[in-house]
Amino acid sequence: MIAAGQYGRLFAVVHFASKQWKITSEDLIMMDNVLEAECGDRIRMEKVLLVGADDFTLIGRPLLGKELVRVEATVIEKTESWPKINMRFWKRHNYQRKKIITNPQTVLRINTIEIFPCLS
Amino acid sequence: MVLLSAPRWLRSRLSDRFWRVQEVLKYARHFRGRKNRCYKLAVRSVRRAFVKSTKARKEKKRLLRALWITRIEAASLEHGLKYPAFISNLLKSQVELNRKMLADLAIYEPKTFKSLAALAQRRRQEGFLAALGDGKEPEGIFSRIVHHY
Numbered sequence: 361m362i363a364a365g366q367y368g369r370l371f372a373v374v375h376f377a378s379k380q381w382k383i384t385s386e387d388l389i390m391m392d393n394v395l396e397a398e399c400g401d402r403i404r405m406e407k408v409l410l411v412g413a414d415d416f417t418l419i420g421r422p423l424l425g426k427e428l429v430r431v432e433a434t435v436i437e438k439t440e441s442w443p444k445i446n447m448r449f450w451k452r453h454n455y456q457r458k459k460i461i462t463n464p465q466t467v468l469r470i471n472t473i474e475i476f477p478c479l480s
Numbered sequence: 481m482v483l484l485s486a487p488r489w490l491r492s493r494l495s496d497r498f499w500r501v502q503e504v505l506k507y508a509r510h511f512r513g514r515k516n517r518c519y520k521l522a523v524r525s526v527r528r529a530f531v532k533s534t535k536a537r538k539e540k541k542r543l544l545r546a547l548w549i550t551r552i553e554a555a556s557l558e559h560g561l562k563y564p565a566f567i568s569n570l571l572k573s574q575v576e577l578n579r580k581m582l583a584d585l586a587i588y589e590p591k592t593f594k595s596l597a598a599l600a601q602r603r604r605q606e607g608f609l610a611a612l613g614d615g616k617e618p619e620g621i622f623s624r625i626v627h628h629y
Contacts, residue, residue, distance in 0.1 A: 373581055380581045409577060417592045421626045422576035447530035456527065
């Protein structure tokens with residue numbers, strides 16, 4: 361089995377922050393929300409939908425088991441987005457509103473993706 | 481003696497008019513024509529630009545979803561499946577990848593997409609057998625539903 365032998369780079373499809381991401385190791389991910397973890401915390405991502413390499417893929421229905429895959433990430437940065445301008449305007453009614461929105465963002469770096477072949 | 485009212489020659493006038501104007505003009509510098517220089521024209525153009533960008537942020541979500549659907553349709557036709565068949569069979573086999581992911585996989589991981597297309601095709605055949613056979617044939621392997629409790 362290839363899973364017992366060698367495979368190249370692994371990629372995984374992970375469901376995180378209500379979005380699906382296709383990630384590999386040494387990847388940067390930016391989310392548009394706050395994560396309750398300090399900078400430098402290691403995070404393990406469960407909810408893996410797909411794992412693959414060059415020669416094989418493991419498709420979860422809908423999720424893969426937690427004992428099969430392990431995805432580790434570290435929180436790098438917690439910033440705000442660039443100031444986005446929200447403007448509403450109705451012509452001939454003297455109505456205009458301008459609002460500047462900065463969303464909090466979090467940057468994660470994916471450290472490793474590992475699989476533990478334990479087909480029952 | 482205390483003067484209770486100010487003399488007529490004393491007025492309060494704007495001192496930072498330059499910066500208030502620059503605040504608007506800085507968003508118009510890349511426009512075409514006189515509206516990148518003249519404040520009166522720039523105010524109108526900048527206001528329209530902001531309103532358009534606010535509305536476009538909602539449209540972007542629709543546009544991107546349509547783009548992903550087009551890409552998935554093209555990729556699945558390469559493997560001999562139409563888009564409605566592909567999506568419905570993937571959902572019936574409990575694979576919950578969304579359209580953004582499927583489009584990305586079709587671009588960057590063609591082999592994985594081929595395997596997903598084969599999975600959808602197999603599930604489709606089993607659906608046909610279950611509907612047409614209607615006998616004592618055993619249920620297909622891919623039609624079994626996994627329960628996570």
